[in-house]
Amino acid sequence: SIALINLENAIRNEEFQIYYQPVVDAKTEKIISAEALIRWISPTHGIMLPGNFIPALEESGYITMLDEFVNRKVYEFLTERSRQNKKILPVAVNLSRMDLMDMNIMNSVLHEIQDSELPRNVFHYEITESAYAEITDPGMKFLEDLHDKGAVLLVDDFGSGISSLSTVQDYAFDVIKLDIGFIRKIGNSSRTENIIAALISLAHHLNMKVIAEGVETEEQIAFLRKHECDYFQGFYFFRPFPQEEFERMLDRMQ
Ligand code: G
Numbered sequence: 644s645i646a647l648i649n650l651e652n653a654i655r656n657e658e659f660q661i662y663y664q665p666v667v668d669a670k671t672e673k674i675i676s677a678e679a680l681i682r683w684i685s686p687t688h689g690i691m692l693p694g695n696f697i698p699a700l701e702e703s704g705y706i707t708m709l710d711e712f713v714n715r716k717v718y719e720f721l722t723e724r725s726r727q728n729k730k731i732l733p734v735a736v737n738l739s740r741m742d743l744m745d746m747n748i749m750n751s752v753l754h755e756i757q758d759s760e761l762p763r764n765v766f767h768y769e770i771t772e773s774a775y776a777e778i779t780d781p782g783m784k785f786l787e788d789l790h791d792k793g794a795v796l797l798v799d800d801f802g803s804g805i806s807s808l809s810t811v812q813d814y815a816f817d818v819i820k821l822d823i824g825f826i827r828k829i830g831n832s833s834r835t836e837n838i839i840a841a842l843i844s845l846a847h848h849l850n851m852k853v854i855a856e857g858v859e860t861e862e863q864i865a866f867l868r869k870h871e872c873d874y875f876q877g878f879y880f881f882r883p884f885p886q887e888e889f890e891r892m893l894d895r896m897q
């Protein structure tokens with residue numbers, strides 16, 4: 644199990660690679676940003692998805708080390724491109740519930756953005772609604788500091804938990820990511836369709852944008868467009884791909 648692997652070794656051996664999945668504008672289908680998604684290229688198991696190792700890393704507390712690595716790598720990559728006057732896009736990094744309780748990683752993320760020469764709006768952070776539900780004062784202060792520095796905050800898996808409305812009640816987030824569970828039911832549950840329409844409207848009334856996650860079909864796209872969803876992310880447009888491919892894509896956009 645991953646709990647037994649030496650995470651530092653795996654990071655040093657470059658076994659963790661960052662994949663990217665673009666987000667597209669619903670109207671123009673132009674790529675507007677991407678999400679960084681970690682992959683563990685295990686010498687013994689091959690390509691491992693986060694579901695196979697993130698729960699154990701959260702259990703052990705090591706997730707903060709991995710998230711700090713991802714955060715640093717992503718913005719180093721963008722900084723390097725920016726110095727070469729190459730095209731960049733905002734990239735969203737996932738923060739675990741554990742990160743919001745760990746002063747070291749919170750300070751390191753804040754320093755990264757504070758000391759950066761990049762435009763502030765390239766720093767996007769995703770926090771799951773369930774992580775936000777258990778947030779404490781230092782975590783809340785951290786999100787406010789990120790916001791003050793110009794970072795964009797997204798609620799991940801919106802609607803999947805029991806606390807959806809409390810995540811949008813406080814002024815913390817700029818964007819909600821509608822959980823894939825809702826999107827899957829478009830076309831077979833009119834009740835869910837009504838919920839989606841209402842959630843998009845709710846977000847807009849609160850001045851928030853909406854990304855639909857896990858978009859796979861034309862039918863889903865048509866429904867979401869009709870209800871003025873702002874952005875799409877999903878296999879219909881792009882599967883997550885390695886950083887080299889993201890570089891080639893950005894180069895073509897230049
Ligand atoms: O890439 P995939 O669809 O398998 O991701 C599954 C889950 O793992 C998603 O909820 C995603 O947010 C999470 N995840 C992916 N990369 C990271 C990461 O770098 N850090 C954290 N904390 N979670 C991640």
Ligand code: G
Nearest residue numbers: 680799800856857858859876877878879883
């Ligand atoms: O919870 P989060 O949004 O961070 O999860 C992202 C996860 O969703 C990644 O593991 C990614 O591979 C997966 N994903 C992205 N788009 C699709 C899609 O269209 N369909 C399905 N089934 N999974 C998707």
Ligand code: MN
Nearest residue numbers: 678737769799
């Ligand atoms: Mn995410």
Ligand code: NA
Nearest residue numbers: 737769771799
């Ligand atoms: Na997530």
